[in-house]
Amino acid sequence: MTRIEVLKTYKIYIGGQFPRTESGRYYSPKNKNGQSLANVCLSSRKDFRDAVVAARGAFGGWSAKSAFNRSQILYRIAEMLEGRRAQFVDELIKQSSSAKDAENEINLSIDRLIYYAGWCDKFQQVFSSVNPVASSHFNFSVPEPTGIVAIIAPQNTSLLGLVSVIAPTIAGGNTCVVLASENKPLCSVTFSEVINSSDVPGGVINVLTGKSSELIKYFADHMDVNAVVYCEKDKESQQLIKEKAALNVKRVLLYNSINWEDEEKGQSPYFIIDTQEIKTTWHPIETVGSAKAGY
Amino acid sequence: MAKARKNNTVKLTFDTLQYAPAPESKSIAKIDAQYDLFINGKFEKPLSKKYFDTINPATEEKLSSVADANVADVDKAVQAARVAHDKIWSKMPAKERGKYIYRIARMIQERAREFSVIETLDGGKPIRESRDIDIPLAANHFFYYAGWADKLQYAFPNINPKPLGVAGQIIPWNFPLLMAAWKIAPALATGNTVVLKPAETTPLTALKLAEIIQESDLPPGVVNIITGAAATGAAIVNHADINKIAFTGSTEVGKIIQRAVAGTDKKLTLELGGKAANIIFEDAAIDQAVEGVINGIFFNQGHVCCAGSRLFVQESVYKIVMQKLKDRIATLIVGDPMDKNTDVGAINSKQQLETIHKYINIGKKEGADIFESNCILPKKGFFCKPTLFTNVAQSSRIAQEEIFGPVLAIQTFITEDEVIEKANNTPFGLSAGVWTDKGSKVFNLTSKLRAGVIWANTYNKFDPTSPFGGYKESGFGREGGLHGLSAYLNV
Amino acid sequence: MIAEKKIAAIPDFSNSPHIDHVGVEERASRFTKRSIKAETKLNGLKLTLNMIDLTTLEGKDTDGKVKQLCYKAQHLHDSYPGLPTVAAVCVYPSMVSVAKKSLEGSAINVASVATAFPSGQASRDVKIRDVKFAVNNGADEVDMVISRGKFLQGEYNFVFDEIAAVKEACGTARLKVILETGELVTYDKVRRASDIAMYAGADFIKTSTGKISPAATMPVTLVMLEAIRDFYYKTGKMIAMKPAGGISKSKAALHYLVMLKETLGDAWMNNHWFRFGASSLANDVLMQLEKERTGVYQSANYFSVD
Numbered sequence A: 001m002t003r004i005e006v007l008k009t010y011k012i013y014i015g016g017q018f019p020r021t022e023s024g025r026y027y028s029p030k031n032k033n034g035q036s037l038a039n040v041c042l043s044s045r046k047d048f049r050d051a052v053v054a055a056r057g058a059f060g061g062w063s064a065k066s067a068f069n070r071s072q073i074l075y076r077i078a079e080m081l082e083g084r085r086a087q088f089v090d091e092l093i094k095q096s097s098s099a100k101d102a103e104n105e106i107n108l109s110i111d112r113l114i115y116y117a118g119w120c121d122k123f124q125q126v127f128s129s130v131n132p133v134a135s136s137h138f139n140f141s142v143p144e145p146t147g148i149v150a151i152i153a154p155q156n157t158s159l160l161g162l163v164s165v166i167a168p169t170i171a172g173g174n175t176c177v178v179l180a181s182e183n184k185p186l187c188s189v190t191f192s193e194v195i196n197s198s199d200v201p202g203g204v205i206n207v208l209t210g211k212s213s214e215l216i217k218y219f220a221d222h223m224d225v226n227a228v229v230y231c232e233k234d235k236e237s238q239q240l241i242k243e244k245a246a247l248n249v250k251r252v253l254l255y256n257s258i259n260w261e262d263e264e265k266g267q268s269p270y271f272i273i274d275t276q277e278i279k280t281t282w283h284p285i286e287t288v289g290s291a292k293a294g295y
Numbered sequence B: 001m002a003k004a005r006k007n008n009t010v011k012l013t014f015d016t017l018q019y020a021p022a023p024e025s026k027s028i029a030k031i032d033a034q035y036d037l038f039i040n041g042k043f044e045k046p047l048s049k050k051y052f053d054t055i056n057p058a059t060e061e062k063l064s065s066v067a068d069a070n071v072a073d074v075d076k077a078v079q080a081a082r083v084a085h086d087k088i089w090s091k092m093p094a095k096e097r098g099k100y101i102y103r104i105a106r107m108i109q110e111r112a113r114e115f116s117v118i119e120t121l122d123g124g125k126p127i128r129e130s131r132d133i134d135i136p137l138a139a140n141h142f143f144y145y146a147g148w149a150d151k152l153q154y155a156f157p158n159i160n161p162k163p164l165g166v167a168g169q170i171i172p173w174n175f176p177l178l179m180a181a182w183k184i185a186p187a188l189a190t191g192n193t194v195v196l197k198p199a200e201t202t203p204l205t206a207l208k209l210a211e212i213i214q215e216s217d218l219p220p221g222v223v224n225i226i227t228g229a230a231a232t233g234a235a236i237v238n239h240a241d242i243n244k245i246a247f248t249g250s251t252e253v254g255k256i257i258q259r260a261v262a263g264t265d266k267k268l269t270l271e272l273g274g275k276a277a278n279i280i281f282e283d284a285a286i287d288q289a290v291e292g293v294i295n296g297i298f299f300n301q302g303h304v305c306c307a308g309s310r311l312f313v314q315e316s317v318y319k320i321v322m323q324k325l326k327d328r329i330a331t332l333i334v335g336d337p338m339d340k341n342t343d344v345g346a347i348n349s350k351q352q353l354e355t356i357h358k359y360i361n362i363g364k365k366e367g368a369d370i371f372e373s374n375c376i377l378p379k380k381g382f383f384c385k386p387t388l389f390t391n392v393a394q395s396s397r398i399a400q401e402e403i404f405g406p407v408l409a410i411q412t413f414i415t416e417d418e419v420i421e422k423a424n425n426t427p428f429g430l431s432a433g434v435w436t437d438k439g440s441k442v443f444n445l446t447s448k449l450r451a452g453v454i455w456a457n458t459y460n461k462f463d464p465t466s467p468f469g470g471y472k473e474s475g476f477g478r479e480g481g482l483h484g485l486s487a488y489l490n491v
Numbered sequence C: 001m002i003a004e005k006k007i008a009a010i011p012d013f014s015n016s017p018h019i020d021h022v023g024v025e026e027r028a029s030r031f032t033k034r035s036i037k038a039e040t041k042l043n044g045l046k047l048t049l050n051m052i053d054l055t056t057l058e059g060k061d062t063d064g065k066v067k068q069l070c071y072k073a074q075h076l077h078d079s080y081p082g083l084p085t086v087a088a089v090c091v092y093p094s095m096v097s098v099a100k101k102s103l104e105g106s107a108i109n110v111a112s113v114a115t116a117f118p119s120g121q122a123s124r125d126v127k128i129r130d131v132k133f134a135v136n137n138g139a140d141e142v143d144m145v146i147s148r149g150k151f152l153q154g155e156y157n158f159v160f161d162e163i164a165a166v167k168e169a170c171g172t173a174r175l176k177v178i179l180e181t182g183e184l185v186t187y188d189k190v191r192r193a194s195d196i197a198m199y200a201g202a203d204f205i206k207t208s209t210g211k212i213s214p215a216a217t218m219p220v221t222l223v224m225l226e227a228i229r230d231f232y233y234k235t236g237k238m239i240a241m242k243p244a245g246g247i248s249k250s251k252a253a254l255h256y257l258v259m260l261k262e263t264l265g266d267a268w269m270n271n272h273w274f275r276f277g278a279s280s281l282a283n284d285v286l287m288q289l290e291k292e293r294t295g296v297y298q299s300a301n302y303f304s305v306d
Helices: A045-064 A067-083 A085-094 A099-119 A123-127 A160-171 A186-196 A212-221 A235-248 A269-273 B071-089 B094-110 B112-123 B127-148 B176-189 B204-215 B230-237 B251-260 B286-302 B315-330 B350-365 B416-424 B439-448 B482-488 C021-031 C038-051 C063-074 C093-102 C124-136 C148-152 C156-170 C187-200 C218-235 C250-264 C281-294
Strands: A137-145 A148-152 A175-179 A205-208 A227-230 A251-254 A276-284 B037-039 B042-044 B051-056 B061-067 B166-170 B193-197 B223-225 B244-248 B267-271 B277-280 B310-314 B369-372 B387-390 B407-413 B431-435 B453-456 C052-055 C088-091 C109-114 C141-145 C174-178 C204-206 C240-242 C276-278
Touching (some): A045 A137, A045 A212, A067 A099, A067 A160, A067 A186, A085 A099, A085 A186, A123 A137, A148 A160, A160 A186, A186 A205, A212 A227, A235 A251, A235 B251, A276 B439, B037 B071, B037 B204, B061 B204, B071 B166, B071 B193, B071 B223, B094 B176, B094 B204, B112 B176, B112 B204, B127 B482, B166 B176, B166 B230, B176 B193, B176 B204, B176 B223, B176 B244, B176 B482, B204 B223, B230 B244, B230 B251, B244 B482, B286 B315, B286 B431, B286 C021, B315 B387, B315 B407, B315 C218, B350 B369, B350 B407, B407 B416, B416 B439, B431 B439, B439 B453, C021 C218, C021 C250, C038 C281, C052 C063, C063 C088, C063 C093, C088 C093, C093 C109, C093 C124, C109 C124, C124 C141, C124 C156, C148 C156, C148 C187, C156 C174, C187 C204, C204 C218, C218 C240, C218 C250, C250 C281, C276 C281
Parallel strands (some): A148 A175, A148 A227, A175 A205, A227 A251, A276 B453, B166 B244, B193 B223, B244 B267, B277 B310, B310 B407, C052 C088, C109 C141, C141 C174, C174 C204, C204 C240
Antiparallel strands (some): A137 A276, B037 B042, B037 B223, B051 B061
C-alpha cells in the first residue's frame, strides 16, 4: 500500500508562536490550474491586533540589539533558508512557478537576506552626519527605527517579495506585522518556520495570511503602528491607507512599481531608511580651539 | 582696632525689572498700508478682491492689511510656479540656482534690522530674539542651502536625485521669517519652485522677503508668496498641480492635510506639535539646567513646537530646582516686545491667549499647584505671565496636550527607567532635553528618548546644518542639514 | 530670595556642583544684552564708583604714590558735585599705615593684600604674620590668596584650614579670599574653591590678584555668585563678591551690576556686598558721568590719572 502523505497545516506566526487564526476561518487559494493549494488561515483584525502587541513587545529588545548582532541573525535566516530550499522550490512550483523561476526566486531571496544582513551595521554610517553647527556644540544625526511597521507584502510573488520588504525593515531595528500574498501564501508560512529557527526573537516578525481587502484598513488605522508599507498599484487601497494613516501620523511607504527581481531596483539601503527616523543630538563642547584654552 | 567705622555705602536703585525703557526704533521698518499677492515676480491684486488686517499683538493696533487669496489666486500662483519650474528653474545650471539663493541670503543680512523690527511688531516676540535668533538664522539657512544646489549628487549615494516640481508650503506664526527660510531655501536649492503661505497673523516678513526676492531678480514664478487663512491653505493643499506639500503647524491640521492628500501622489512632510520632556537629574549642573528650563519654555513666549513644556526633576534636587526656578522667573522681564530688555513678549493673538488661559484653568481644576511670575502685565495687548504647575500627574491634560504658551508642567521622578518611560509616554516625539553631568547617562537617555531632536545639557538650539523634525505624531520628514534635502527630491 | 537660617555642616568639597561651561557662558552673555539707559544708568555708574577698591599693587609703590591715590579716593572728581567716594583703597601691607593716615577722617576703608600676595608661596607662619602686620597697622579689610598649588593637588583640608587661620588672624577686619581663578582654569574648580572659602569663613570671595591673565570675567564671576547664592540658600549667611582685574570700562561694570542684581538680588547691590577691584575703572566711569551730565564725549586729559 502506498504511504499516506502527512499534509502540512498552514498556520499564522505571532510572537514566536504558530497559532491558528482566532476567527476559525480558512480559505483555499488556488494555483493557475485551479487546484486548491491548502487550507490557509483567514486572519482577522484580532489576529492583527495580537500581532501588533507582539511586535510592540519585541521592539525594545530588537532595536536595542547591536547592529552586528542583527546582522548575524539576518545571515542566520539566509543560512536556514538555504538549508530548506527544496521545500520552497516545491511550494513555489505548486503555486504555479516554473522550476527555473522557482530556483531563481529562492536564490534571489537568500541573496537578498545576505544583502541586508550586510547593511545592518553599515547603513547608519552612510546616512548619519556630524553637523557643523555654528555654536559650541557637538551635533550629530543618526537613523533610528521608526517602530512597528505593518506590511502588506507584494502579491505577485510568494517568497521574494515577502523577504524584500521584511529584511530592510528588521535590518533597521523595526519589528513588523506582515500580511502575505493572498493567492500565494504558502511560502510565507514556511518562511515563518525558517525565522522561528533562526535566532529571531519572537514578535520581531509576525506573519499573517488572509485577504488584504479585509485587513488593510486595520493595518492603516491601528494607533500603535508607526508605518505602513503597501506594494500594490490599487489606487483605492492606497488612498484608504493614507487616509487612515493620518489618525496617528503614520509613515506610508508605497512600493507600487518595484521589480523585486531586479538587483538594482529591488534592493537598496534606501528601503531601510524608509522606516527610519533621523534623530539629532546636541551637546555642549567645553572648549573650542586651542587659543581659547582656559576661559 | 575695634573702633567704629564710618560708613560710605550709598544706596541707589538699580531696578532690573524696570530698567529705563530701551525701545528699538520703529522708523527703520517700512510697512505699507496694504499688501497684495506676490505672484510671478509681481505684487498682484487678489482676484478675491478681499483683504484682512494684521495687527500688532502687543498694542492691538492695525499694522497693515494683506490680500486674502482665494482658490483662483492660488491657481494663478501655482500656474506661475509650474511654468517657472518647467521652463526656467529646472533647466538652469545648478550653480546659478545656488547663486540666486546666496544673493537672497545676503540681502536678508543687509536688511536684518528692518526684518527684526517687523517680525517683532507683527508677531509679538521680543526684539532681542528677532534680532539675535530669528533673522540671522533665516539668512544663514539660505546661505547653507545655497551651497547645496550644485552638490546634490554627493548627498544621496548611488542616486541621481531630481526635483519634485511645485511645492506648496504652509508655515506657522511662531517663527514667521525663519519658517519661510526653512521651507524656501531647500526647495529652491533642489530645483523646485514654491507657493508659500505665511500664517494669517504674521504675514509681513514673508511679504518683505517677497520684496527682496523681487530685487534679487530671481526668475518670476520661482517663489510665489500668497497670504490668507485656512481656506487659502486648503486651496494649496488641494491644488491638483502641486507635487509636494510641506506643512508646519498643529498636529490637528497636519492630520487633516495628510488625509486631504491621500488620494494624490503629492509628497508630504509635516512638522507638527510637541510636548517635550526636559529632564533634570540630581547630578546635573543645576544652575545651567534651570537656565535651560527657562529657555526651554519661555523662549518666544512658549510658542515653540519643541518647547520643553514638561519638566521632570529627580526628587533629590526637586526643592533646590524649584527655588532657583522661581527666583529666576522673578527676573524675567515681560512686556513691550520692542524693548531690548524684554525677555517674554506678547502672545501672538487673542485666540492663542484664550487657548493658554483655557489650559491654565484646566490645570487649576485638575488640582495642580500654580505659580505665576509676579510681573505686571501691560494693560493693552495680549500677554501672559510665565506660569509653573507643580504636583502635576502624568494623566493631567496640562501634561499631555500642547499648550503653546509660557506654561510649564512639572513632575518629579526617582529612577532613570521611570523617567524614560514617562517622557516617552506621549503621542508626540519632536524633542527632549536631558541634564546630567554623566556622559554615559546622557547617551542612555538620548538613545532611548523617542524624539527627533535631543538636547543634552542645552535646550532650544537651532542651526541650518542640524536636521529638525519629529517622531510619531510630531510629523515626518526633516528640515535643515543634509537630511532636509530629501523632502524636496525624489529619493 | 529667602533662605532658611541653618547651621551648615561642612560638606565634602569634592562633591561641589559641576558647572556646564557653555551654559554658564551663554547665561553670562545674556546679561550683556540688557540695555541700560537714563536714570538706571546714572545710578549704576554711581554705584560702581562706590563699589571700587581703588588699587595700587606695584613693587615700585612709594609713600608718595599711595598718598596721591588716597587723595584721589576722597576726591574723585570734585567738579562733579555729589559723587560718592570709592569703597576702599587697596595696597600692600607695607603701605597700610600710610594709607590709613592719608584716609583719616574719611569713611574709606583700607584694604591690604596679605599672605605672601600674589603667589601665596610662603609658610603658614609667614602668612599669618603678614596678616597681623596689616591688621595692626590699621587694615579694615584683608585680601588673602589661597594656596593654589595645594588646591590643585586636591589638598582641600589644607586650603580650608589656612583660610580659617587667616580669618582668625584678621580679628574684626573683613576677609577677602582671592581664588586666582586664572590659575584654577576650570569653572568646576572655581566653584569648588568658592565653596571651600565660604565654609572656611571668607567674608568676600574674590576672583583674582590682577597679576595673572585672565583675571575677572563675567562667567567666572557668575559661577562665584551662584556659589554665594547656594551658600545663602543653605546657611542664610550672605557672602560678598569682588571681581578684580580686567574691568576697566563702565559699560562692563554695568553688565556686572546687571548680573549681580539678577543673580543675588537687591540685598547685594551695595559696596558692603560687592566690590570691583580696579585701578582704571574709576576714571572711565567719571568720564561717562560727565558725558551724561554735559552731553559731550570726554577726554582723559580732564580726569586725574592718580
